[in-house]
Amino acid sequence: MNVKGAGRSRVTMREVAAEAGVSIATASRALAESGRVNPEMAQRVLLASEKLGYRANRVARALRQQVSQVVGLVVPDLTNPFFPKVVQEIEGRLRREGLGLILADARDEVAEEAELVRELLDHGVDGLLISVCDRIASRHTVRMATTQVPTVQVDRLAVASQHFVGVDQRDAIAQVVQHLHDTGRSRLAFVGSSPKISAAAERIEAFRELTGAPAKLIEIGDFSVAWGRDAARRFLTHRPVPEAIVCANDLTAVGALQALHEAGLRVPEDVAVTGFDDTLIASISSPPLTTVRQPVQELGRIAAATLRATIADPGIAVRSVRLPAEIVVRGSTSAR
Amino acid sequence: MNVKGAGRSRVTMREVAAEAGVSIATASRALAESGRVNPEMAQRVLLASEKLGYRANRVARALRQQVSQVVGLVVPDLTNPFFPKVVQEIEGRLRREGLGLILADARDEVAEEAELVRELLDHGVDGLLISVCDRIASRHTVRMATTQVPTVQVDRLAVASQHFVGVDQRDAIAQVVQHLHDTGRSRLAFVGSSPKISAAAERIEAFRELTGAPAKLIEIGDFSVAWGRDAARRFLTHRPVPEAIVCANDLTAVGALQALHEAGLRVPEDVAVTGFDDTLIASISSPPLTTVRQPVQELGRIAAATLRATIADPGIAVRSVRLPAEIVVRGSTSAR
DNA sequence: CTGAAAGCGCTAACAG
DNA sequence: CTGTTAGCGCTTTCAG
Numbered sequence A, B: 001m002n003v004k005g006a007g008r009s010r011v012t013m014r015e016v017a018a019e020a021g022v023s024i025a026t027a028s029r030a031l032a033e034s035g036r037v038n039p040e041m042a043q044r045v046l047l048a049s050e051k052l053g054y055r056a057n058r059v060a061r062a063l064r065q066q067v068s069q070v071v072g073l074v075v076p077d078l079t080n081p082f083f084p085k086v087v088q089e090i091e092g093r094l095r096r097e098g099l100g101l102i103l104a105d106a107r108d109e110v111a112e113e114a115e116l117v118r119e120l121l122d123h124g125v126d127g128l129l130i131s132v133c134d135r136i137a138s139r140h141t142v143r144m145a146t147t148q149v150p151t152v153q154v155d156r157l158a159v160a161s162q163h164f165v166g167v168d169q170r171d172a173i174a175q176v177v178q179h180l181h182d183t184g185r186s187r188l189a190f191v192g193s194s195p196k197i198s199a200a201a202e203r204i205e206a207f208r209e210l211t212g213a214p215a216k217l218i219e220i221g222d223f224s225v226a227w228g229r230d231a232a233r234r235f236l237t238h239r240p241v242p243e244a245i246v247c248a249n250d251l252t253a254v255g256a257l258q259a260l261h262e263a264g265l266r267v268p269e270d271v272a273v274t275g276f277d278d279t280l281i282a283s284i285s286s287p288p289l290t291t292v293r294q295p296v297q298e299l300g301r302i303a304a305a306t307l308r309a310t311i312a313d314p315g316i317a318v319r320s321v322r323l324p325a326e327i328v329v330r331g332s333t334s335a336r
Numbered sequence C: 001c002t003g004a005a006a007g008c009g010c011t012a013a014c015a016g
Numbered sequence D: 001c002t003g004t005t006a007g008c009g010c011t012t013t014c015a016g
Helices: A013-020 A024-032 A039-052 A058-065 A082-096 A110-122 A139-148 A169-182 A198-211 A225-236 A250-262 A280-284 A296-312 B013-020 B024-032 B039-052 B058-065 B082-096 B110-122 B139-148 B169-182 B198-211 B225-236 B250-262 B280-284 B296-312
Strands: A070-075 A100-105 A127-130 A151-154 A164-167 A188-193 A218-221 A244-247 A272-274 A291-293 A320-323 A326-328 B070-075 B100-105 B127-130 B151-154 B164-167 B188-193 B218-221 B244-247 B272-274 B291-293 B320-323 B326-328
Touching: A013 A024, A013 A039, A024 A039, A058 B058, A070 A082, A070 A110, A082 A100, A082 A296, A082 B082, A082 B100, A100 A110, A100 B082, A100 B100, A110 A127, A110 A139, A127 A139, A127 A296, A139 A151, A151 A296, A164 A169, A164 A198, A164 A296, A169 A198, A169 A244, A169 A272, A169 A291, A169 A326, A188 A198, A188 A225, A188 A250, A198 A218, A218 A225, A225 A244, A225 A250, A225 B280, A244 A250, A250 A272, A250 A280, A280 B225, A280 B280, A296 A320, B013 B024, B013 B039, B024 B039, B070 B082, B070 B110, B082 B100, B082 B296, B100 B110, B110 B127, B110 B139, B127 B139, B127 B296, B139 B151, B151 B296, B164 B169, B164 B198, B164 B296, B169 B198, B169 B244, B169 B272, B169 B291, B169 B326, B188 B198, B188 B225, B188 B250, B198 B218, B218 B225, B225 B244, B225 B250, B244 B250, B250 B272, B250 B280, B296 B320
Parallel strands: A070 A100, A070 A127, A127 A151, A151 A164, A164 A320, A188 A218, A188 A244, A244 A272, B070 B100, B070 B127, B127 B151, B151 B164, B164 B320, B188 B218, B188 B244, B244 B272
Antiparallel strands: A291 A326, B291 B326
C-alpha cells in the first residue's frame, strides 16, 4: 500500500494545530496539559492529535528543554548472568516513569567504559547508572560522569563519596559462615574472584576477617568453573582437608563440586560447598547448591529511584545503600 | 571542588568558533572534516575544540539532520540466556560504527512490546531490531515499525515479507535426529516449547516431519526445567520407552535428565537426551548435554549489518537469512 | 486565555 | 574557501 516503502514523515505539532484551527503554541499547551487553556480548545486539539496519530518528537523536545528523558546504563558484561536481571528491573522501572534507557556494555574494559560514558553524555542522557569494571581504574570515569550528570553506582563501588546502591557483601558472607558453623563445620576455605571488582573484594575481605582463615585456605582467581575446580584441587592437597569450601559465585562452586567428585569426596558429607548469586545453575547442580540470593529487584528498584531523585534535585545528600542478601540452603551443605 | 555539585553546561560550537576566531559554520565544517576548508583554519578549530574539550551535541545534530545515530533493540526477555549474548554482539557492532542502542525489554507481553516500539520511534531511532514475543500477535507491531523506520526481525519471525535474520532450526533438528540415528536410536520423543515463538514452532515442526513421530511422543509446553521433567515423566509411562528425548532447549533437557534419574534410568545408556542453545548449563550438567550451538555472534553481526544496510538504502531487497547451527556432542548421547 | 516569535545547538543552502 | 542565515520541532517567554 505504501507508495515508497518506508518512512512517511511523522505528524508534527504544526499539523495538529492546523487541524484543530489553533496556533502551535496553544496546541502545545493543550497537549502538555499545563492547565492554562480553554477546555473546549483543548478538546479540539486532543481530537486533532488523535485523528492524525500525533506523537511528540522527543528529540526536538530534548533540545528545547535540555532534558532528554533518557538515561544511560553501563554494565561491565551483560553475559554475566547477574546483570540481565538487574538491567531488566532498572529498564522496567525507568520506562514506567517515562525514561528511556541506553544500554552500554563495557566488556570488562576500563578504556571502553570511559569512552562509553563520554558517548552517553554526548547523547544528552539526563543521568547515568554505572556498574564499574574496576574499583580503582574506573574512578576517573565515575568522577568525569558525576561532574556532568547525576550518576549512581550500582553493585560495584569505585568512588565512595558518590551515590551507590549495592549489596551488603559482608553480611552475606557472615550468613554463609554462620550457617556452616551451625552445621558443625569450622575449617573453611574460600574460592575468591577478581579483587578488581569491589563486590568480590568485599567478599574476600569479609571471609578473611570473619574466619581468620590462613592464606593457604584463600585462593583468588576469576569467576569461572575452571578456576573453581583448580582452587578446590589445591585445597585438597592440604591436610586436614577443609570441611567446607565457600565460593564467590555459583560457577566456581560448580567447579569445586567437580573437583570433589573427581577426588571421590562426597558433598555435603565429606566437604560442604556454597555458591553465590543463586543463578539457575545453583538449583540444577547435583547436589543443588546452598548459595546467596542477592536482592536483584530491590537493587534495580532503588538504583532507579535514586537516579530519579538525583535528577529531580542534584543537590540531595549522597546515598550509599547496602541491601541485605539472603542465604538459600540446599543440599550442598545439608543432607537431604 | 565544584561550586554547585553537578552539571556545568557543556561547551558549544559557538564557543569553539569564538576561541578559534572563525565563524560557527567554518568551525562546524572543520570538525566535520568535510574537506572544503582551509587547512590552517581547520587546524585552529581543532586546537580550540580540544582545548575546550568540545563534544558535539548529538541531540541538536539529530534534530537538524533528522538522523539520530541511535537504533532501538526490542527483546522479549533479557533473562532468557540466549539474548544477552546476542544483545552484546549487536551493541558492540553498532557502537563501533557510531550507533547507540536503546534497549527495550518486552517481558513477553505483546501489548508492552507495541508500546515500546512506539516509544522508540518517538525517540527518533534510525532503525529497529526486534525479536518478537509472538509470531502472530506481534505482526501488527512489526508492520507498524516497518512503515516508519528500517526494521530487522532477529531470531524470531512474525512478518515473512520483511527483513529477518535467524537460525535454520530445521537443519539444527535434522542434525540432532541424524546424530541419534547414527548412534543407533530410532524411537525418539520431543519436548517442545511455546509454539507462539516462531523458532520454537519451527523446531517442533521439523521434528515432526523428520521423524514422523506420533502425537504421543511430542509434548508441547514452555522452556522451564519443570516442564522438561513433566514431559519426560509422561514419556516414561509409554511402552516401549523412547530411546532418546530431544528437547527444545537446555533447561527442559535438564528437567528430562532429572526425571530419568528419578526413574532409575541411565543416560545415555538407557535413554539419550539432547538440549538446545549450548548454554553453560549444558556443559555443567551430569552427564553434560549434547546440544545445539546457535551462531549467536553471526546472528548479531548480520542483524546489525542488515539494519545498517537498510538504513543506508531503505530500498534494498528484503533479506531473509537462515544461519546454520551446529550440534555439540557430549555425554548425554554418547558414552565417555 | 491565545498567538507571535525567539531559540535550544547544530548543519546546509546560499551568497560573497 | 568563508560567513550569514534559515530552520529541524518543540516549548516558553512576551505581548495582546
